[in-house]
Amino acid sequence: MTRIITVTSGKGGVGKTTTSASFATGLAQRGFKTAVIDFDVGLRNLDLIMGCERRVVYDLINVINGEATLTQALIKDKHCDNLWVLPASQTRDKDALKEEGVEKVLAELTHQGFDYIVCDSPAGIEHGAVMALTFADEAVVVTNPEVSSVRDSDRILGILQAKSRRSIEGREPVKEHLLITRYNPGRVEAGEMLSYKDIQEILRVPIIGVVPESEDVLQASNQGAPVIHQKESDAALAYQDIIARFLGEEKPLRFVDYVKPGILKRLFGGK
Amino acid sequence: MSLLSMLFGNKPKTAQVAKERLQLIIAHERDGGGNADFLPDLQRELIAVISKYVKVNPDDIRVSLEKQDRYEVLEVNIVLPEKP
Numbered sequence: 001m002t003r004i005i006t007v008t009s010g011k012g013g014v015g016k017t018t019t020s021a022s023f024a025t026g027l028a029q030r031g032f033k034t035a036v037i038d039f040d041v042g043l044r045n046l047d048l049i050m051g052c053e054r055r056v057v058y059d060l061i062n063v064i065n066g067e068a069t070l071t072q073a074l075i076k077d078k079h080c081d082n083l084w085v086l087p088a089s090q091t092r093d094k095d096a097l098k099e100e101g102v103e104k105v106l107a108e109l110t111h112q113g114f115d116y117i118v119c120d121s122p123a124g125i126e127h128g129a130v131m132a133l134t135f136a137d138e139a140v141v142v143t144n145p146e147v148s149s150v151r152d153s154d155r156i157l158g159i160l161q162a163k164s165r166r167s168i169e170g171r172e173p174v175k176e177h178l179l180i181t182r183y184n185p186g187r188v189e190a191g192e193m194l195s196y197k198d199i200q201e202i203l204r205v206p207i208i209g210v211v212p213e214s215e216d217v218l219q220a221s222n223q224g225a226p227v228i229h230q231k232e233s234d235a236a237l238a239y240q241d242i243i244a245r246f247l248g249e250e251k252p253l254r255f256v257d258y259v260k261p262g263i264l265k266r267l268f269g270g271k
Numbered sequence: 272m273s274l275l276s277m278l279f280g281n282k283p284k285t286a287q288v289a290k291e292r293l294q295l296i297i298a299h300e301r302d303g304g305g306n307a308d309f310l311p312d313l314q315r316e317l318i319a320v321i322s323k324y325v326k327v328n329p330d331d332i333r334v335s336l337e338k339q340d341r342y343e344v345l346e347v348n349i350v351l352p353e354k355p
C-alpha cells in the first residue's frame with residue numbers, strides 16, 4: 001500500500017523542504033521505494049536541497065499536461081537507492097497544478113509500486129498548499145518555536161481537516177504529526193523560547209520529533225545533500241529518530257535538554 | 272520559575288507570554304471567530320427589515336462584533352429618527 005505524506009506548515013521558511021528531503025531520504029535508506037514531489041510551483045527548491053538541480057529536464061506540470069511521462073520526469077537520487085525526485089515547474093503559473101492532474105500522477109506512482117510519496121508543500125494556504133495536502137494519508141506539520149509559526153500550523157491543521165479527500169469522503173482522517181524544528185534548548189531553558197511541550201499543548205497533535213537549530217543544515221544545503229546524510233550531526237540524528245518513530249519504533253526525544261558547554265568548548269568555540 | 276528568579280523578582284519570561292497569547296488566539300480562531308464576514312450581509316438585511324416599519328437611514332445602523340475574554344458580543348446600534 002502506498003502512503004502519501006504531506007509536509008506542510010502554513011508559514012513560509014520554517015523547514016518544510018529541509019524536512020521533506022531528509023524524511024524521504026530516511027525512508028529510502030530504510031529500504032522503502034520513495035518519491036519526493038516538489039509542489040512549490042514557480043519556486044522550485046527541492047532539487048537544490050536534493051542536489052539534482054542540473055539533472056532536471058521535465059517537471060510535475062509537464063507530466064500533468066502529458067508533455068512528458070512520469071518515468072521521464074522522475075530523477076533518480078544519486079546519494080541513495082530507492083529514492084526519486086519529481087521537481088516543481090519553475091515557469092508555469094500555479095493554476096497549472098490541476099487537481100485531476102495531481103490525482104493522476106499520484107495514482108501512477110502508486111501503480112509503479114512506490115511505498116511512500118512525500119509531498120513538499122509550498123507556504124501559505126492557497127491553491128498550491130491545498131493541492132499538496134488534498135490526497136494526504138499523513139501530514140507532517142513543521143513548526144518553529146515562535147508565535148506566528150504555531151498559529152499558522154493551527155490554521156493548516158484546520159485546512160487539512162476541511163479540504164483533504166479523507167475528510168471530504170468521511171474516511172479515516174489524515175494522520176497528523178507535529179515536527180518542531182530550529183529548536184534551541186538553551187533559549188527554552190532561559191524562558192526565551194516556547195518549549196516543545198508548550199507547542200504540543202497548544203496544537204494537540206502528537207510530536208514525531210524535535211530537530212535542533214543546527215549549522216549543519218546550511219552546510220548540507222550548500223552541498224546539495226540532505227542533512228540526514230551527515231552522520232555525526234545532531235540534526236541528522238534527530239531526523240533518523242523521526243523516521244524510526246514514523247515506522248513505529250520507540251525513541252525518546254533527544255536534543256531537547258540544555259547541556260552546558262564544556263570548558264574546552266567554551267575556550268575554543270565550536271558547535 | 273526557578274528559585275533564583277523568584278528571589279530576584281525577574282519579569283515574566285517571554286516564552287510564557289507567548290504561550291498565553293497563542294492559547295487565546297487559537298481558541299478563538301478554532302471557534303470560527305475572527306471569521307465575521309457575515310456582518311455586511313447582516314447589516315443590509317437588518318436595514319431592510321427595519322425600514323418596513325420605520326424610516327431609517329442606512330448609516331443609522333451599526334453592527335459590530337467585539338471579542339471579550341471568553342465570549343463575543345454582537346452589538347447592533349440603531350438610531351431611530353426623531354418624531355416630527
Ligand SMILES: Nc1ncnc2c1ncn2[C@@H]1O[C@H](COP(=O)(O)OP(=O)(O)OP(=O)(O)O)[C@@H](O)[C@H]1O
Binds near residue numbers: 015122221
Ligand atoms: N534545523 C535547522 N537549523 C538551522 N537552519 C535550518 C533548520 N531547518 C531549516 N533551516 C533553514 O531555514 C531556511 C528555510 O528552510 P526550508 O527551505 O526548508 O523552509 P521551507 O519551509 O521549505 O520554506 P518555503 O516556505 O519557502 O518553502 C533555510 O535557510 C534552512 O537552511
Ligand SMILES: [Mg+2]
Binds near residue numbers: 018045122
Ligand atoms: Mg520549501
